[in-house]
Every structure is written in structure tokens, then in C-alpha cells.
Amino acid sequence: MKIGYFGPAGTFTEEAASTLRGEMVPYDTIPEVFEAVHTGEVDLGVVPIENSIEGSVGVTLDLLAHQYLLKIRGEIILPINHxxxxxxxxxxxxxxxxxxxxxxxxxxxxxxxxxxxxxxxxxxxxxxxxxxxxxxxxxxxxxxxxxxxxxxxxxxEDIQDHKNNMTRFVVIDQEDHSPTGKDKTSVVLCLSKDRPGGLYDILGEFASENINLTKIESRPSKEKLGSYIFFVDMEGHHRDIKIMNVINRIQSKVGYIKILGSYPQEGDD
Structure with a gap:
């Protein structure tokens, strides 16, 4: 098992990747990690996706949404002490x-x-x-x-401004994880048209099935100014009946929806 990570050695990403078993392979950039997993040069990739202080890592979200069909297979949450x-x-x-x-x-x-x-x-x-x-x-x-x-x-030691500093890393693979009973699913979606209450309508579908959303974040769609896509994390696996039902119902209400992966949930967000 080869594990690519955003390196070099001595980074927090290496520390996160070292929790997995395999040969560690460092890469200079996050896109290089994605490409290595895509081509099969490595079996898994580990990259940062979110920090509790600074928020999301935009390049990781953009690569998942726009450039690769890779899946999130796992998450690793690491305390960060600078x-x-x-x-x-x-x-x-x-x-x-x-x-x-x-x-x-x-x-x-x-x-x-x-x-x-x-x-x-x-x-x-x-x-x-x-x-x-x-x-x-x-x-x-x-x-x-x-x-x-x-x-x-x-x-x-510990010079960070906020002591509760955590970074969330994701493990990327060709396929996501099978259901474990305590899972999280990440999706990205785009509204079909700009209309009042459009996002509220979609989120209401999740509420109707009692699906807990752990994160929702907007990012520019890269198509035009004022156009956004939405990243949503929810509790459960995309193979769960209630999540399948919601995704089926909102298909007609969104421009597109892409399942980024389902994986075992670690810790509390």
C-alpha cells in the first residue's frame, strides 16, 4: 500500500498520513497528490480539507468538485500545535x-x-x-x-492564537468506504437556477428525512460572478435508503449533484 501525502516529511499532513499503514510518498502540492491517486501511482492520498480556525482548504474542495472523480474514503482529525x-x-x-x-x-x-x-x-x-x-x-x-x-x-511551543486548533484531513481513493453504521457523506451541488428559497427548499428535503447536516459551505462555481456551488456534509452513508431518497428527490431541483464520498465519521465536528 502506497500513501501519497502533501509533504515533505515533517508536515502535519505527514503526521495524519502516518496513522495509515503503508509506504509514505511525499508530494510538493495538493494537486500532485490527486494526480498520483488518479493515475494509480499511489493507492491512497492524504490532503488537508478544513481547519477549525482558518476554514476550508479551497484547492482541495475545487479538485474534488471540478477536476477529479476520486472519492473521499476517510477523514483524519488532528490537533494542531504550532x-x-x-x-x-x-x-x-x-x-x-x-x-x-x-x-x-x-x-x-x-x-x-x-x-x-x-x-x-x-x-x-x-x-x-x-x-x-x-x-x-x-x-x-x-x-x-x-x-x-x-x-x-x-x-x-503552542504559539497558535487559539488553543482548540484542529485540522481535518481526507483520505482520497478511487472508491469510497463501505457502510459502517457511523458514517458521513459529502456532496457538492449547484442550484438549477437562482430563485428565492431555492437552497432552503433543498435543505428542507434533508430535514424531512431527519438527516443531520454537519457542514454547508458555498464556493464560487468558477463560471460567472455571483454563481455558487454548495458543499454539504451529512451524517449517514449514501447507500442509506433515506439519503438515497433525498438525493433522488432533489435531482430535479439542482443543476447537478456529485457525491464526493461516504466514509467512517471520526470524532465530533
Missing amino acids: NLLINPEAELGDVEIVYSHYQPLSQCRMFLEKRGVRTQAARSTAAAAEMILGDMKAAAIGTKRAAQLYGLKIAE
Whole structure:
């Protein structure tokens, strides 16, 4: 079993992927992970989809909705603790610039503003750790594993602005998961036309079957300004009779609906 993940080694995505059994294969970008699963280069892919502070990862949603027929097979929810990494010989007061992926930079905004440092986005937290090697005036926001991999020291721990910081990762595959009895289903849909109460009408169909929606989010459809698609997560499996009934009933009320996958539900959203 080969597991592709948004790398390199030392990222939170690697930590999430390591909960699965298999050979770990890092990729530089999220689209590369999708393409590797699509072509069969790897068996599964692990990518971030949502953070409790910064919200959804747009590129993951767009790839699922528009570019690939891959399915969500699982989800992994990981507590996120950010650390400020510096060179062993450096001191905290020496730091003038901090590198990291844009998400950690956003999640540690108040800490960084208080320090009065400049920030620079990097491809990943691990890439940021590598970039600061030998630079006494630079720091990186990254994982403890990244500190070990690159020989850095942790100047400060848990620097995120909000302590209840969680990231949800999804496992992508050619097929989704068989029913387990405690599942979640993700779909994306587009209204057939812009009319008052259109979304309310569709959501009412789920309520009529007592289906609990755990998430609903709109994103631009990429067709024209003001046109949106909706991502919906619900409790249950798409093979459940009541979910099948709802999807059948709303077919005529939407421009399209795409099942992104059903998978075992982990933890509480």
C-alpha cells in the first residue's frame, strides 16, 4: 500500500498520513497528490480539507468538485500545535522574519504581531524549516518532527492564537468506504437556477428525512460572478435508503449533484 501525502516529511499532513499503514510518498502540492491517486501511482492520498480556525482548504474542495472523480474514503482529525523553530546557535530575540505555510502564519497571527516580525509564506512548514538553516535572524513555524529532521531548536511551543486548533484531513481513493453504521457523506451541488428559497427548499428535503447536516459551505462555481456551488456534509452513508431518497428527490431541483464520498465519521465536528 502506497500513501501519497502533501509533504515533505515533517508536515502535519505527514503526521495524519502516518496513522495509515503503508509506504509514505511525499508530494510538493495538493494537486500532485490527486494526480498520483488518479493515475494509480499511489493507492491512497492524504490532503488537508478544513481547519477549525482558518476554514476550508479551497484547492482541495475545487479538485474534488471540478477536476477529479476520486472519492473521499476517510477523514483524519488532528490537533494542531504550532512551534517556533530557530537555529541552535540563535536566540529568540535575534528573529526578524518568520517563514511558514500561509495557514500556520494565519493561525499564529497575534503571536507574530506581538513579536513585531516580518512573515514570508513557504510551500510547507517543513520547507520553511529547511529555508532557515544557518540564518540566525530567521525562524520557522513548524512541527516538533521538523525540528528533529533539520536540527533546529524549539524556541516557543503552542504559539497558535487559539488553543482548540484542529485540522481535518481526507483520505482520497478511487472508491469510497463501505457502510459502517457511523458514517458521513459529502456532496457538492449547484442550484438549477437562482430563485428565492431555492437552497432552503433543498435543505428542507434533508430535514424531512431527519438527516443531520454537519457542514454547508458555498464556493464560487468558477463560471460567472455571483454563481455558487454548495458543499454539504451529512451524517449517514449514501447507500442509506433515506439519503438515497433525498438525493433522488432533489435531482430535479439542482443543476447537478456529485457525491464526493461516504466514509467512517471520526470524532465530533
